[in-house]
Amino acid sequence: MKRIAVFTSGGDAPGMNACxxxxxxxxxxxxxxVFGIRKGYNGMIAGELFEMSSHxxxxxxQRGGTILKSARSKxxxxxxxxxxxxxxxxxxGIEGLVAIGGNGTFTGAMIFQRxxxxxxxxxxxxxxxxxxxxxYTIGYDTAVNTALDAIDRIRDTASSHDRxxxxxxxxxxxxxxxxxxxIAGGAELVxxxxxxxxxxxxxxxxxxxxxxxKSSSIVVVAEGDEEGNAAxxxxxxxxxxxxxxxxRVTTLGHTQRGGSPSAQDRILxxxxxxxxLEGLMAGQxxxxxxxxxxxxxxxxxxxxxxxxxxINEDLLxxxxxxxx
Ligand code: F6P
Numbered sequence: 417m418k419r420i421a422v423f424t425s426g427g428d429a430p431g432m433n434a435c436x437x438x439x440x441x442x443x444x445x446x447x448x449x450v451f452g453i454r455k456g457y458n459g460m461i462a463g464e465l466f467e468m469s470s471h472x473x474x475x476x477x478q479r480g481g482t483i484l485k486s487a488r489s490k491x492x493x494x495x496x497x498x499x500x501x502x503x504x505x506x507x508x509g510i511e512g513l514v515a516i517g518g519n520g521t522f523t524g525a526m527i528f529q530r531x532x533x534x535x536x537x538x539x540x541x542x543x544x545x546x547x548x549x550x551x552y553t554i555g556y557d558t559a560v561n562t563a564l565d566a567i568d569r570i571r572d573t574a575s576s577h578d579r580x581x582x583x584x585x586x587x588x589x590x591x592x593x594x595x596x597x598x599i600a601g602g603a604e605l606v607x608x609x610x611x612x613x614x615x616x617x618x619x620x621x622x623x624x625x626x627x628x629x630k631s632s633s634i635v636v637v638a639e640g641d642e643e644g645n646a647a648x649x650x651x652x653x654x655x656x657x658x659x660x661x662x663x664r665v666t667t668l669g670h671t672q673r674g675g676s677p678s679a680q681d682r683i684l685x686x687x688x689x690x691x692x693l694e695g696l697m698a699g700q701x702x703x704x705x706x707x708x709x710x711x712x713x714x715x716x717x718x719x720x721x722x723x724x725x726x727i728n729e730d731l732l733x734x735x736x737x738x739x740x
Pocket of ligand 1: 427488518542543544586587588639673
């Protein structure tokens with residue numbers, strides 16, 4: 417393989433830059449030419465490809481976001497869009513791709529590979545940690561720590577005012593950020609999309625706390641929870657609880673996607689970036705590089721998308737025990 421390209425796609429995640437750096441520097445080390453593609457699949461379609469050198473990735477290991485920029489491409493979902501993308505790759509002599517992203521990115525890569533056969537290896541970049549085939553995804557650790565920092569701050573004011581706070585964290589279909597930040601932040605309850613916690617149970621838990629003279633409580637809610645978002649859940653509680661309850665809602669939103677990556681994310685991103693590149697060089701295609709039990713493994717895109725990554729329900733039980 418003489419020339420490859422790297423791109424980031426979908427929601428950005430802290431550590432993507434460290435991953436790009438590993439791909440580019442790894443390629444230079446192995447004597448392979450490397451191109452960057454701007455704005456994910458949109459840039460592939462628009463022909464936004466440029467040659468990179470080891471200097472192109474200087475001073476980025478510590479930076480959040482992605483220097484290659486990212487997008488969720490609607491056009492790549494169409495055969496016409498994919499044809500344009502293929503033509504641009506051929507025009508630039510690209511023989512293989514490293515795709516850094518999540519579910520949507522790998523779905524696109526899988527279809528593209530089936531149609532045009534350009535080998536692609538993925539590196540899991542998403543704060544949600546919702547990909548089967550790796551213990552952790554790039555950006556997840558940083559996002560958990562960002563959420564935790566906010567929870568700690570909110571606990572101070574919750575306790576000063578004897579308030580209940582519903583704190584919404586990201587995770588469209590996944591409760592990983594909620595559960596980790598909730599445990600670390602000493603939350604009274606964590607609500608995740610994978611396990612239904614009915615409103616009656618939320619009220620029960622809060623009331624048990626009040627009966628033990630707890631004056632403030634924190635409930636961490638993953639944005640994809642079945643009972644609704646944090647604001648909707650808080651509203652339901654207000655309507656169903658008798659008497660005055662002082663409830664506030666904080667949605668952490670995109671703060672969780674930014675910021676300098678943690679040491680863990682930088683190391684994970686470096687291992688996965690190099691792992692994806694070297695996998696591609698060794699003939700891997702249509703797979704995602706992941707780390708399971710500290711070992712580099714490759715999992716077919718199809719499995720990373722199709723297979724669920726279950727959360728550890730015992731951790732939810734632990735939240736209740738420890739908040740007594
Ligand atoms: O997939 C990562 C994620 O941050 C989800 O947790 C969230 O639901 C979604 O992206 C938000 O996407 P956007 O930035 O496009 O609004």
